[in-house]
Amino acid sequence: MVTKEEICNEMKEAILAYDKAKCIELAKQGIAEKFKAIDLINDGLTPAIQALGEKFGRGELALPYLMVGAETMQEVLNYLLETMPKGEYKPKAKMVLGSVKGDIHDLGISIVEAVFQANGIHVFNLGKDVPKEKFLAKAEEEGADIIGCSALLTGTLFEQKVMANFLKKQGLREKYIYLIGGGACPSAQWCEQIEADGWATDVLDALSVAKKVLAEKKGIEI
Ligand code: B12
Numbered sequence: 001m002v003t004k005e006e007i008c009n010e011m012k013e014a015i016l017a018y019d020k021a022k023c024i025e026l027a028k029q030g031i032a033e034k035f036k037a038i039d040l041i042n043d044g045l046t047p048a049i050q051a052l053g054e055k056f057g058r059g060e061l062a063l064p065y066l067m068v069g070a071e072t073m074q075e076v077l078n079y080l081l082e083t084m085p086k087g088e089y090k091p092k093a094k095m096v097l098g099s100v101k102g103d104i105h106d107l108g109i110s111i112v113e114a115v116f117q118a119n120g121i122h123v124f125n126l127g128k129d130v131p132k133e134k135f136l137a138k139a140e141e142e143g144a145d146i147i148g149c150s151a152l153l154t155g156t157l158f159e160q161k162v163m164a165n166f167l168k169k170q171g172l173r174e175k176y177i178y179l180i181g182g183g184a185c186p187s188a189q190w191c192e193q194i195e196a197d198g199w200a201t202d203v204l205d206a207l208s209v210a211k212k213v214l215a216e217k218k219g220i221e222i
Pocket of ligand 1: 046049050052053054056057058063066067070102103104105106107108109111112147148149150151152153154155179180181182183198199200201202203204206
């Protein structure tokens with residue numbers, strides 16, 4: 001019998017070898033074995049793309065290879081996200097989510113979208129490179145409870161602060177729960193500094209934070 005660890009390790013190896021077909025086959029096997037899609041993502045796909053990112057950061061991998069790795073991950077991710085439950089028919093809260101202006105990393109937000117949706121938080125995923133005005137306009141239009149901004153680059157991290165200040169300037173900061181995330185950058189200190197309501201660099205932490213703040217600030221129990 002194959003274990004979850006074995007499947008995850010083989011998925012990671014397949015991504016590192018840019019072998020999409022093999023990785024999808026393994027993902028299907030994992031689902032057939034009744035392993036959770038989120039575990040296959042967190043323990044198989046995410047460490048693989050992080051390993052490629054580290055190589056890229058050390059100058060051992062050229063950008064086109066990182067792009068191929070990301071595309072490989074994206075397809076397997078799409079398959080796994082499709083297998084996840086879609087959540088309650090009537091969600092208990094709404095969230096507008098996106099990557100900040102200038103940032104084109106969007107693998108992480110699609111995971112946040114799927115996991116939040118499966119847990120009763122309806123997500124409007126605005127995608128990548130989203131200006132502050134668009135976040136707010138969508139939140140106002142949909143009556144969102146949460147605005148979530150992702151940033152992965154040191155150079156785009158500042159946009160999370162720009163969003164917080166924009167909300168304040170519009171007199172709408174207290175209306176929304178403001179969460180920040182994205183692998184490379186956020187920290188508790190940054191969260192405090194820009195007066196966000198919570199931060200996370202992992203989807204399950206993000207869900208716990210969202211649940212906690214929804215209960216505290218809006219009286220919504222998820
Ligand atoms: C894949 C990748 C790419 C892909 C992106 C493909 C895509 N569709 O997303 C491509 C190849 C296109 C790319 C491009 C670039 N990249 Co890049 N990339 C990465 C890499 C390897 C992985 C990112 C990722 O997807 N991680 C996996 C996901 C699942 O994790 P995540 O995004 O963090 O999301 C999780 C949590 O953070 C959280 N979360 C996410 N969003 C939110 C939001 C909220 C509200 C909450 C609460 C939680 C939350 O939940 C998610 C699921 O667990 C990282 C390395 C790394 N360690 O992060 C570099 C990295 C981020 N990139 C880097 C760079 C430099 C670039 C480029 C500038 C390269 C270039 N010279 O052009 C460009 C950026 C262009 C731009 N304007 O954005 C650097 C950034 C360095 C820095 N500190 O600024 C990194 C760190 C690599 C490195 N070590 O040098 N990249």
